[in-house]
Structures are given as structure tokens and as C-alpha cells.
Amino acid sequence: MASYFRPTELSQALAALSMSKRELTIIAGATDYYPTQLGRLPDHDILDLSAIEALHGIETDGDYWRIGAMTTWRDLMDADLPVCFDALKAAARQVGGPQIQNTATIAGNLCNASPAADGVPPLLCLEAEVVLQGRAGARQVPLPEFILGNRRIALASGDMLTAILVPKHLEQARSGFIKLGARSSLVISIVMAAGLLRLDDQGRVIQANLSIGACSEVARRLPELETALLGQMPWADMVKPEYFAGLSPLNDHRGTAAYRLDAAMILVQRLLEALSA
Numbered sequence: 001m002a003s004y005f006r007p008t009e010l011s012q013a014l015a016a017l018s019m020s021k022r023e024l025t026i027i028a029g030a031t032d033y034y035p036t037q038l039g040r041l042p043d044h045d046i047l048d049l050s051a052i053e054a055l056h057g058i059e060t061d062g063d064y065w066r067i068g069a070m071t072t073w074r075d076l077m078d079a080d081l082p083v084c085f086d087a088l089k090a091a092a093r094q095v096g097g098p099q100i101q102n103t104a105t106i107a108g109n110l111c112n113a114s115p116a117a118d119g120v121p122p123l124l125c126l127e128a129e130v131v132l133q134g135r136a137g138a139r140q141v142p143l144p145e146f147i148l149g150n151r152r153i154a155l156a157s158g159d160m161l162t163a164i165l166v167p168k169h170l171e172q173a174r175s176g177f178i179k180l181g182a183r184s185s186l187v188i189s190i191v192m193a194a195g196l197l198r199l200d201d202q203g204r205v206i207q208a209n210l211s212i213g214a215c216s217e218v219a220r221r222l223p224e225l226e227t228a229l230l231g232q233m234p235w236a237d238m239v240k241p242e243y244f245a246g247l248s249p250l251n252d253h254r255g256t257a258a259y260r261l262d263a264a265m266i267l268v269q270r271l272l273e274a275l276s277a
Helices: 010-019 073-078 083-092 098-103 106-112 120-125 223-229 257-275
Strands: 024-027 045-048 058-061 064-068 129-134 137-142 147-149 160-167 174-180 191-199 205-213
Touching: 010 024, 010 045, 010 129, 010 160, 064 106, 073 083, 073 098, 083 120, 083 174, 083 191, 106 120, 106 160, 120 174, 120 191, 120 205, 174 257, 191 257, 205 223, 205 257
Parallel strands: 024 045
Antiparallel strands: 058 064, 064 160, 129 137, 129 160, 174 191, 191 205
8 A cells, every 4th residue: 555755854755765665756746746647546655745844945055046846936936036047937937827836846847857848948058956865965966967868867766856056157147938839828848948148248148058948858958059159249140950950859749850940940049139139
């Protein structure tokens, strides 16, 4: 028979992970978990993190902004944060409806590891790292090394994701996010683009972080385009097909691979125009 455990302290959750003799499923907001269980009797134990106060909220921590694993999309939208978080806030407004935004967590969006996870492209541009913690201690892992593929993450047995870290050196960078779907909300992405720019006094690019989601198993940065933009005015006509060659979009009912690539280019052009205005 499955059991349900809802600890109030992080140490209790970590002890449960290390001592459990059965499969233990971690849930936070559970908005991705529950739909997978419809019509099924659970055959695994559940560890619910929602009562652990230490995992809630956003705060500064040394050289980083720290987003606790139980921080919801609504918490993020309501937080007073630097402009570099504008893209992540824009993505938050696209995650489901108000009921989902009030419950679903940013960390859960990463752990679910969907190719169309709205939070991943902005967090890639923010150079985010995740904090993975077990009984032996905590370690920081860059986001590209944590999400390995479709529904695959680098989470060892006995570990859990406790926070997301965003470096403070990006605080004054402009950021933006555009999502293309069959309608304006409550929809899975066809293509997403996120961007972060730092400009000098003349409007030339001194840093460009650009990423595309829903065009590969995991969201990807565009390093060749980022390099090409350095020292330039970020004119949209610099966006060329060769910079998107590393993407591998699928053909499915939401769009063909060719359509997705064309859309990705257009979204990046629009982002550059908006962020350099």
C-alpha cells in the first residue's frame, strides 16, 4: 500500500529519501504529477514538499538570487526583482491559468523536463544553476547539465532539487520572452524564444544570451549568434538560418520542423528589436 509523507523540515525530507526502501515520488505543486495518475492506483510512496517553509520564497544569497524549490509562478510574478527577470516573469504569465500559476512551482517545471517547459529558456538566459541536496550535502549544477533530455534529469537517488540560483551580475541586463502557440494562453508551446542583452552607452552588445524552447529535446542556447552579436548594434537582420543549425525540431500536430525553425528565427528577430529599442 502506498504511503504519503508531508514533512515540515528539509532534514526530514532528506532522511525519508535516503531511508525509503520503495520508490519515492517527490511532488511540489503536483500540477504535472496528478494528470499522470488519473484512473490509476499509486504504486509508489509520495514525498510532498509543500509544508517545508525553508523551500518557499525568493531572496538574495551572496552573489546569487535564490529561488526556493516551492516558489510558485504567482510568487515570482508578485516579487520585486531586477529587470533581468522580466523574461521569466513573462513566461510565468503563460503557464496555464491562475489556478495553475498559484500552485505550480518553478522547480517542478524543471524537474518535469518537458521540451516545451516554459521556464527553461528564460532560466538558460539567466545562466541559472540548480541546487541538488542529499544527506551528504549540497552541490550546484548548471541548468544545461541538469536537464538531459525529454523527461530526463540528472538527479541521483537520495537527492532533491532545493533551489534555483541566478547570478547577480546579470541584474541590469534587459530580458524578454515570446511564446508561440495555437492561442495566447493555456496552450503547449510550438516555439519559445528568450533573450537577455547587455548594451553599452552606444547601444552595442556587450553580452547576448539567447535560447530557443520546443525545438529540441531540451531548450538550447544559440552560442554562434550570441558571439556574432558582440560589439554590434543588435539588428534583427543578423539573425540567419545557420545560427539555428543545432536545433532538432519535431514534426507533430502543432507544427512541422521547417515551420518551427522559421518561427524561431522570427521570434528571435522580434526579441532583438524589442530589447534594443
